[in-house]
Amino acid sequence: MSSSKYFSSMGGLPPQTELLSSKAVFTTAYAVIPRSVMTDIVTSYFPHWDGTRAWVISRPLTGFSETFSQYIMEVQPGGGSERPEPDKRAESVLFIVEGEMTVEFESASHEMRSGSFAFLPAGSAWKLRNKSAAPVKFHWIRKAFQEVEGLAAPSAIFTHEDQHAPAAMPDTNGSWATTRFIDPDDLRYDMHVTIVTFEPGGVIPFMETHVMEHGLYVLEGKAVYRLNTDWVEVEAGDFMWLRAFCPQACYAGGPGRFRYLLYKDVNRHMPLW
Template sequence: MSDNSYFNAYGGLPPQTQTLSGKAVFKTAYAVIPKGVMSDIVTSLLPHWSGARAWIIARPMTGFAETFSQYIMEVAPGGGSDRPDNDPRAQSAIFVVEGTPCIIHEGQRHLLRPGSFAFLPAGSAWSLKNEGQGPARFHWIRKAFQPVEGVEPPPAMFTHEDQHPISMMPETNGAWGTTRFIDPDDIRYDFHVTIVTFQPGGIIPFMETHVMEHGLYVLEGKAVYRLNDDWVEVEAGDFMWLRAFCPQACYAGGPGRFRYLLYKDVNRHARLW
């Protein structure tokens, strides 16, 4: 069994004595949505879902990040949906942080648990129900699939973090590694979702500047992240949203390890408008 920790404490409402200072910020190159602003009053209901609510923490925006949406879903016992997504172009990745939701995909049952990852291809038939006694909470990442002539569409995937050893970055002495659910050489997939892990003292030793957009949700620990020309302290429950070419780096100061769920778009030509 996994000993991994996944942040899952959402909701509530700050008291009237709460000060208004905080680290929430939206800039041209990045946004930071800290856990303290994910209150009950900013949730959304979704069509054809029952007993469920969503924190929509990323959505395509012209001039910003444009390729994906990301939700934090909370589904009560017995809740779920037989028609979870009304967009036939949408492919989905789901990562569970609490509870035991069940996905039925093309007639096959898949019972998930914290640390489970599911990829659901565009146009496939699926449903989700929380059959557990407590709430089910999971991240739901959606992206419009970009088909390529001569490349077959990607298959569905149901797996767990425990089944994927961390791949350590070279010459880091085990301080920085990535858990890859999707084979990075598989050109059929046009996005990846990974878990990045830093041990205390681990760093990204240069300012990454690249075409991939990112959603980074902190699952565990804390660190200081460099976003464009700012240093921002982040911790478990915070979300960072980066547009293409935003310079980025990281220093994990400890005391424990620092882990985040990472989205990036890959394996396709740059779209020409």
């Protein structure tokens, strides 16, 4: 595991002596992609990116989770892209889990490191380059922006986790908290990406059931997560992908903190087909 506080040890290939059994599962309500399956042979390569590979861990899928895609990107020294985003409708969030990189956004350069967060509005001009001597790894979440008449377009955000104090959930004594990078009252944004933290013993004490789709990537620690009718043990490096209305709960047994990067769609009416 990396010295980073965020899990970033993807890649490699299990030995021929490894057992085939795994907690990887895809159901009609949720999917679990454990870190053990994020090997070299499942990586993807994208046009106009050099020195780069990616693990695609979610994509819009009709009848399942339809709002977002999520990649784990690995960019070698000198690698990156002058044309990273091919879809003018796509807004992006970048969250760095290891290393350093430079993002050029509308002629301004932003130096990003482990723990840095960026929101890039749809249709914006941006470039990305790893100018360091070591690989950089980051999550890239993409969503087609839902424009609203009379509502201004969202602004770009460049920040770092260290600049945001976790907000404790009510009546939890700080055992369950959320680090928010986007103001939850700002309706210009149609998605949120946050970090959820549970101290040992912290729980989601009810079965959450809601319309928001989720991607949950475990950054640190371990817990038992309830997904629909199943309890699943998850650890740093595992990814959970939840469709709308999938019941969920959590128990973080320790010994350390349990933290995950959370995507959810927000602030928009439901489309009527």
